[in-house]
Amino acid sequence: MPHIAVVGSGPSGVYTAQSLIQQGSLPDIRVDVLDRLPCPYGLVRYGVAPDHEKIKSLQGTLRTVLQDERIRFLGGVEIGPSLPPAKLLELYDAVVYCVGAAADRRLGVPGEDLPGSWSATDFVAWYSAHPDARDDGFVRDVRSAVAIGVGNVAVDVTRMLARGAAELAPTDMPQAALGTLAASAVRDVYMVGRRGPSQARFTTKELRELGALPGAEVVVDEAELILDPGFRDPAALPTAVRRNVEVLRGWAGRPRQGAARRIHLRFFLRPVEIVEGRGRVAAVRFERTRPDGHGGVLGTGVCEEIAAELVLRSVGYRGVPLAGLPFDAGLGTVPHAAGRVLRGGLVSPGEYVAGWIKRGPTGVIGTNRPCAKETVSSLLDDLAELTGAQERARDPLAGLLAAGVRPVEWDGWRSIERAEAALGLSLGRGSVKISDWAGLLSAARGPSGA
Ligand SMILES: Cc1cc2nc3c(=O)[nH]c(=O)nc-3n(C[C@H](O)[C@H](O)[C@H](O)COP(=O)(O)OP(=O)(O)OC[C@H]3O[C@@H](n4cnc5c(N)ncnc54)[C@H](O)[C@@H]3O)c2cc1C
Ligand SMILES: NC(=O)c1ccc[n+]([C@@H]2O[C@H](COP(=O)([O-])OP(=O)(O)OC[C@H]3O[C@@H](n4cnc5c(N)ncnc54)[C@H](OP(=O)(O)O)[C@@H]3O)[C@@H](O)[C@H]2O)c1
Numbered sequence: 001m002p003h004i005a006v007v008g009s010g011p012s013g014v015y016t017a018q019s020l021i022q023q024g025s026l027p028d029i030r031v032d033v034l035d036r037l038p039c040p041y042g043l044v045r046y047g048v049a050p051d052h053e054k055i056k057s058l059q060g061t062l063r064t065v066l067q068d069e070r071i072r073f074l075g076g077v078e079i080g081p082s083l084p085p086a087k088l089l090e091l092y093d094a095v096v097y098c099v100g101a102a103a104d105r106r107l108g109v110p111g112e113d114l115p116g117s118w119s120a121t122d123f124v125a126w127y128s129a130h131p132d133a134r135d136d137g138f139v140r141d142v143r144s145a146v147a148i149g150v151g152n153v154a155v156d157v158t159r160m161l162a163r164g165a166a167e168l169a170p171t172d173m174p175q176a177a178l179g180t181l182a183a184s185a186v187r188d189v190y191m192v193g194r195r196g197p198s199q200a201r202f203t204t205k206e207l208r209e210l211g212a213l214p215g216a217e218v219v220v221d222e223a224e225l226i227l228d229p230g231f232r233d234p235a236a237l238p239t240a241v242r243r244n245v246e247v248l249r250g251w252a253g254r255p256r257q258g259a260a261r262r263i264h265l266r267f268f269l270r271p272v273e274i275v276e277g278r279g280r281v282a283a284v285r286f287e288r289t290r291p292d293g294h295g296g297v298l299g300t301g302v303c304e305e306i307a308a309e310l311v312l313r314s315v316g317y318r319g320v321p322l323a324g325l326p327f328d329a330g331l332g333t334v335p336h337a338a339g340r341v342l343r344g345g346l347v348s349p350g351e352y353v354a355g356w357i358k359r360g361p362t363g364v365i366g367t368n369r370p371c372a373k374e375t376v377s378s379l380l381d382d383l384a385e386l387t388g389a390q391e392r393a394r395d396p397l398a399g400l401l402a403a404g405v406r407p408v409e410w411d412g413w414r415s416i417e418r419a420e421a422a423l424g425l426s427l428g429r430g431s432v433k434i435s436d437w438a439g440l441l442s443a444a445r446g447p448s449g450a
């Protein structure tokens with residue numbers, strides 16, 4: 001009976017497990033899906049914005065996979081120094097690492113670490129109730145906020161800052177974050193790109209949503225659109241980009257409506273410094289850029305400051321090295337060939353990667369499905385050799401327990417779900433996420449959490 005470990009229960013981990021049971025046509029295959037968190041689904045639970053209920057509902061699809069009798073969820077199991085990859089290889093025929101890209105890219109400008117300057121990763125983790133998140137107040141005493149970057153994560157955090165409490169209350173966001181955002185005095189949110197609108201990474205559906213928020217209006221300066229060569233000849237642009245430019249052009253031509261909150265979409269501004277005032281963030285200094293004719297930009301030497309008490313740096317995620325696995329620090333990924341982990345350029349038998357730790361932090365949930373399939377094809381091609389290499393009589397769980405691991409199994413996760421439903425009921429809301437380790441573990445294992 002081949003026994004495979006999948007490390008990480010985000011989309012790539014779940015799609016890998018699904019592919020293993022579907023693609024392999026091996027009726028006796030067993031897959032353990034391990035995650036350091038007691039809760040499954042990775043960024044679908046801890047990244048997808050709470051007001052995107054339709055996308056959040058994908059958790060239902062992932063759940064169906066994890067409930068298959070050949071798959072076992074083992075939460076609260078962190079692979080790292082105390083349970084290294086070499087130990088997993090002793091217990092399983094093969095291991096697929098689907099650990100995502102949990103850290104943020106740095107901007108590399110002065111003032112980046114001032115109080116009030118956070119990565120979008122921090123802010124997202126907070127409103128998503130990730131148990132490692134810190135509650136830093138974020139929007140307390142903030143009237144003006146700047147999101148640096150024009151990808152979909154920047155759109156998410158901009159939207160969360162501009163939404164009113166009435167729209168957030170029906171979501172599953174933690175009560176403390178809801179209270180903080182409900183009391184927010186943020187009036188202006190600036191989302192700023194260093195290049196032009198036709199190089200922005202956001203998608204049109206997400207962009208349009210900014211223009212449909214109750215009590216908020218979008219402000220676009222036509223002059224910044226005109227700078228973009230794509231604006232002058234939209235017909236030459238790919239359809240998705242042309243749609244973005246059309247949406248922006250529509251907003252630029254609209255008179256101000258006097259809404260309570262304003263979302264300013266700014267372009268051709270490269271961050272050069274986060275400016276301090278009274279010991280914390282007071283503004284962001286940008287250098288005006290202009291197109292270089294090849295999709296990039298050149299500095300003009302002209303600077304502009306946008307006053308802000310909060311800065312969210314939303315310039316992309318970054319993979320984190322996992323002790324005992326090779327890591328390409330430049331790319332932030334694990335080196336691989338069609339999903340097979342490479343150590344010193346050579347295939348490491350039995351070790352695989354899928355998802356963001358394989359490709360880097362780009363792509364929507366669905367992108368991880370073909371990525372996982374490719375990895376599983378490689379694994380299945382190798383499987384006869386891997387299972388022939390050694391006899392494994394024991395259930396790997398016995399080996400994990402002997403190594404001191406105390407997993408939260410599926411019943412434990414179901415208990416967390418019930419506790420979150422009960423918490424929501426007590427607050428007069430729908431299900432509300434538990435945001436701390438102690439609360440999650442006591443819900444999963446009983447009051448002591450032990
Ligand atoms: C803020 C944000 C919002 C997004 N919103 C959308 C959206 O609305 N729609 C969309 O289609 N896509 C969205 N995406 C993209 C989508 O979330 C990713 O494509 C997808 O989650 C990547 O899947 P993954 O499995 O590689 O990583 P992840 O989803 O990050 O899963 C990795 C898992 O590995 C676990 N793990 C990490 N290290 C270890 C370890 N050492 N031991 C054990 N377990 C470990 C983690 O706990 C986690 O559960 C969003 C991304 C972000 C960052
Ligand atoms: N609703 C959804 O479907 C959804 C929601 C969230 C995330 N996602 C997906 O998740 C993935 C990650 O999203 P993301 O927004 O984190 O990353 P992203 O799409 O790569 O966007 C990163 C942004 O940061 C900018 N940037 C990078 N370095 C910078 C610097 N030094 N100074 C200024 N700006 C800088 C980039 O500009 P340049 O282009 O100039 O480098 C880009 O605008 C994407 O594939 C995204 O589509 C999807």
